[in-house]
Amino acid sequence: MRDLDSDIFLGVFLGAPNMPGSTYHVPVMARQVKAYLQPAPGMLFLDATAGGGGHSALLLQSGAEVIGLDQDPRALEECRETLQGFGPKARFVESNFREAGETLDEIGETRPLNGALLDIGVSSHQLDEAERGFSLLRDGPLDMRMSPRATQSAADVVNTLSAGELTRIFQNYGEEQNARRIAAKIVEIRDTHPLKTTFDLANAVESASPRRGPKHPATKVFQALRIHVNDELDALRHALQAIPSRLAPGARLAVITFHSLEDRIVKVFFREHSREWIDRPEWPKARRNPDRLFKLLTPHPITPSESEVQRNPRSRSAKLRVVEKI
Ligand SMILES: C[S@@+](CC[C@H](N)C(=O)[O-])C[C@H]1O[C@@H](n2cnc3c(N)ncnc32)[C@H](O)[C@@H]1O
Numbered sequence: 001m002r003d004l005d006s007d008i009f010l011g012v013f014l015g016a017p018n019m020p021g022s023t024y025h026v027p028v029m030a031r032q033v034k035a036y037l038q039p040a041p042g043m044l045f046l047d048a049t050a051g052g053g054g055h056s057a058l059l060l061q062s063g064a065e066v067i068g069l070d071q072d073p074r075a076l077e078e079c080r081e082t083l084q085g086f087g088p089k090a091r092f093v094e095s096n097f098r099e100a101g102e103t104l105d106e107i108g109e110t111r112p113l114n115g116a117l118l119d120i121g122v123s124s125h126q127l128d129e130a131e132r133g134f135s136l137l138r139d140g141p142l143d144m145r146m147s148p149r150a151t152q153s154a155a156d157v158v159n160t161l162s163a164g165e166l167t168r169i170f171q172n173y174g175e176e177q178n179a180r181r182i183a184a185k186i187v188e189i190r191d192t193h194p195l196k197t198t199f200d201l202a203n204a205v206e207s208a209s210p211r212r213g214p215k216h217p218a219t220k221v222f223q224a225l226r227i228h229v230n231d232e233l234d235a236l237r238h239a240l241q242a243i244p245s246r247l248a249p250g251a252r253l254a255v256i257t258f259h260s261l262e263d264r265i266v267k268v269f270f271r272e273h274s275r276e277w278i279d280r281p282e283w284p285k286a287r288r289n290p291d292r293l294f295k296l297l298t299p300h301p302i303t304p305s306e307s308e309v310q311r312n313p314r315s316r317s318a319k320l321r322v323v324e325k326i
């Protein structure tokens with residue numbers, strides 16, 4: 001049997017100008033994203049998380065026009081270089097997607113969008129670059145800022161916040177059960193020497209919360225700090241509010257998330273804005289939902305195929321949800 005995901009993967013990378021086998025970031029669920037967004041010539045898409053340009057390439061190859069945003073200027077450099085062959089059909093702009101509406105205004109783009117994609121989180125490239133400080137497997141400065149405009153690095157956070165504040169971050173953004181113990185250990189260690197590197201933090205967490213399974217005990221703490229440093233959940237909420245008003249009727253909004261906190265935000269937002277009726281116990285009968293914006297196309301999230309997970313293990317926790325503007 002043909003492996004459609006592999007076909008798409010090769011198509012994205014071998015078909016894109018200047019992209020012969022690029023491995024900057026393998027686009028997740030490329031086949032499913034293409035099937036839902038249905039790119040075609042004459043259409044305009046917003047790729048709000050351009051990253052390595054994998055999904056943008058997929059849309060551009062179908063003849064569509066793409067405006068790609070990323071808050072990481074290094075990612076944009078990569079996109080501009082690898083996708084320059086698409087000429088003016090591919091525009092890449094440094095922006096936080098929470099300001100997607102303002103950014104479209106600033107570049108003078110008033111046409112309604114025929115679709116939009118958010119592929120949240122960090123790219124493989126960001127994870128693999130030790131000096132960005134995202135990965136607990138690579139020793140580097142404890143940074144984790146996706147954008148040079150972000151004020152606080154992860155090192156600033158762990159070396160200055162109180163034990164209580166760190167506990168809340170680890171609980172709220174990492175769902176870490178040993179949050180209090182880990183925060184206390186960090187405060188104890190930093191009293192003698194500040195935590196400067198990813199390995200300093202990974203070792204501090206491991207000394208408070210010993211390894212129990214195949215996952216490194218600092219995994220959730222790293223996730224939590226990354227979310228806090230980049231204010232990721234709030235940015236997602238703002239983007240979900242901002243993007244729908246720019247969509248043409250019938251245009252689709254696709255969101256790929258990688259952990260339950262993000263997925264919950266998307267699930268609830270899509271549900272609240274796609275229900276036709278709402279009911280409350282105190283009402284005599286159900287009423288039409290005044291906030292309805294969408295038709296929900298994915299009552300259950302779409303997940304990658306087994307073959308995709310085998311080929312790209314980082315896709316394993318991805319969930320795709322899609323709505324259509326009414
Ligand atoms: C998973 S990667 C996207 C990969 C891309 N779809 C591809 O196929 O190459 C996520 C990207 O989103 C960017 N990003 C994350 N949060 C952002 C935000 N709030 N605003 C703009 N870009 C953001 C990151 O810098 C990263 O480059």
